[in-house]
Amino acid sequence: MTSISIRDVNKTYTRGNTRAVADLNLEIPASEFLCLLGPSGCGKSTTLRMIAGLENLTSGQISIGDKIVDANAEGIFVPPEKRHLGMVFQNYALWPHMTIEENIEFGLRIKKTPAHERKTIIDTVLKKLGIEKYRKRYPSEVSGGQQQRVALARMIAVSPEVILLDEPLSNLDAKLRLDMRTELKRIHAELGSTFVFVTHDQWEAMTLATKIAVMNEGRLQQIGTPEDIYDRPANRFVAEFVGTLPINIIEMNSLDNTTFRSWLDAGIEMLCLGDQQVHSLGIRPETIDILPGTAGADNGNALCSAQIIDLVPTGGNWIVELDIAGARLFALKAQVRDLKPDQLVQLSVSKQDLHAFDAAGDRLVPTPSK
């Protein structure tokens, strides 16, 4: 199986002098399903295209397996057609002049697979993706979702050891996306190939990936399992980018609301940060516990009185808008049967759900106790 290693890679587009990727280091072990996640224009596609060899490096080195395929300073460049990868393009890039069958067959012909084997493989992948019916049609004669399956079929037919996907689900409707996600997971389990999947949809990343690499402005922000990214964001960018509802960020320096402040300070105390200065604090809406009534204790967590301002349904979940002596906070609850507007409540947050950041926006971690 094949790993990918990206070392000190920089990419500057001469046109517009844009630094699309800066000092990127990524080790992708074999059989990983890595999601490159980040906002539009952060350099995800560029990274993927550099792995594929469709874009050259400004500096740095890329290896696939134990072979260096791209090393600026060594003068090594293996062209894309010799890298033996599979790739699905954002707009599928099906060949419009070939039928679906021919689209799938093309790669096999190039690999010089014998004719009878080609036929078996085509039959298998067509069946696997549920598009046998359309084999004689041209890409323009099938729907977007089917085109996407064809793109996947075309790629898996050659069973590449490294599979690159550039936002392959972005053109599909919600239902199809769900189906394709399952499909992709299955393909990953079956082929055991190394996947690099580009997306700006965090939900997609969370549900698919074994590892997520979050990028912003050409730089890697954090790499880790979906739980890592969600539960322990490495910095404010990651904290704010990941999460269905935007995380509540409280700027501690400018907070003069004493009720709120004393509650948060009690929370920070529990984080054992020593004398590190907390610049801002993040609390995910879904981690805020709301206790009806005005008194009581919640297994050791400090409580804070608040008033419910509004309850907004979002289809299944409710956004609870809270007021803490003038400050706003948002919570997310699955059900709000015993809550109503203007009600006075108590709030509680566990310490692992408090994310403290320093002035540079980096996550503060407990200092080892002396």
Place this chain on the structure above:
Amino acid sequence: MANLEAPPPTRRGPVLRLRKIWYQSRTWAANPTVALGVILSVLAVYLILAPVLLMLWDAITVDFADQARTGKSIGELTFYYLDRALLSPISKHIFWKPLVNTALVSVSVIITTLLLGGTLGWLVSRTNLLFRNWFSTALIVPYMVPSWTFALAWMVIFKNRKIGGPSGWLESLGITPPDWLAYGFVPITVILAFHYVPFVILLVGNALKQFDSQLEESARTLGASPLLVARKIIFPLLRPSIISASTLVFAKCLGDVGVTYIIGAPVKLDLLATSLLRTISTGQAGMSAVLAGAIVVLGATSVLIDMKLLKAAQRFVTIGSKGSLHRTTELGKWQVPAFGFAATFFAVSAIVPLGALFLTTIMHMPGVFTWDNFTLDYWIGQDLVTTAMPQGLLLTNEFWIAAWNTIWMVGTASIGAGLLGLIVGYIVACSPFRLMGAFLKQVTFLPYLVPGVAFAAAYLSMFAVPRGPLPSLYGTGYILVIALLASQMPFASRAGIAAMMQMGKDPEEAAQIAGAGWWKRATAIVLPIHRGALVSGILLPFISGIKGLSLVILLAVPGTDLLTTYAVRLVDFGYTQAANAVAIMLCLIAFVGTWLGQKVGKSNLGSGIGG
């Protein structure tokens, strides 16, 4: 946006730098646009830029023949030609009068084509005109018929006693048409206008087709009168297409020699292009360079104005959005007059001229409609009294040679132009070097500004003498083929660029990932995908090359005659009927060629005509 500063390049010794250069060249080698771009740029310089510059250079350097007159030796810089063409006593006849004539003719042609073409374009694109679909094809026919055949047909009908040869039909009916109707300004304007109306129909018609009728309806609901709607809403939105059509027609009028050559000569009416033709054919290289330069400057200016106006107009270009409606106007009681108008135009611009030409070829005496006057002698007769043409056209060897020359030369040139045009498009769309793409785009467009005669003159300066390893090409078919090819590059490269920009790089990259090397990608992916563009990139040059006269009239010699030049030679000898028969055969080849091309390429030309 990752708009960080680029890191300063790290330099650690020459070895590292060498390796980086090696790396660059490896990545370029993987990308065929780089090598192709270099080759094509060299070709473009050699076949387009160099000849044109070389010819223009003649305008300010002393020619061999004028050493005594200028008192300078050959090749020295001089203002002699500029002075002679623009300021001397003969400048009036050589330059200023033709300039004024050109201006008058172009302006009247543009106005006529806009009025006729605008109306017809609207009728076929936005109304329920009877036989609308049929008309939308039929009205394009005049463009496929060479403009000088109209001139021949005009002569058939209106020619008077002023010049020799068989008399015109009106004359033989006893009506002598006045000179102003038979020759010169009026017929030239009418003929050119009829010939170029299809441009306007296509351009304005296409623009009207995209036009959202909700725009006019919303104005109507606000209480605007139809006239106000036309003036304030429709016209401004059509402006870009009207401007493009006008520029196109202007450039064509600047370059046309055939019509004026045939129909202006009897009254000594010269346009810049015919004046240029005269100076070239009398071997005055310096003077012709000045005239050609003037035409290029005029053409370039019009294109620049066009681009400026288009930029200004682009701000309110309406793009057909989701909810746009394309409702057709009910003609109601105007149905019959409208149909009459379209049918008359078709009759006058296509049926009458072609019919008249054809009739002359099967009649002894023009205009005498009696049974015994009909004959097939001009087609298949033998032992005729005419000295140089003892046999009918179809039995004459020269005709078949010329026909074969036309087919292979224009065919080769068009296929070459179509392929090169696609490659230019590929480089423009995919090359990592923007400058190379921009350069190719501009240079391949240059022949559009240089009228055929001037381009031919440029080719004479460049290739009529041995240069480097190349022998003199004058008198061979090669000079015609490459001149045709180069002069057709504007169409071909525009078709290629449009297609490639639309498709983008993805399909090719997908093939590359699948493991296909560049040859496989070119033949299995890129070419087949762009078959439609390739077909128009070949067919448009084919049609326009087959009927074009101005380019080849200087370059062809009797051994390398094309049908066009052969017809003109016949006109010069006074064999009008034979010339007309050649014109008919030429139209036939153009039609059959277009039809075959569309069948083979499974694509339609309708929307692509542009020159």
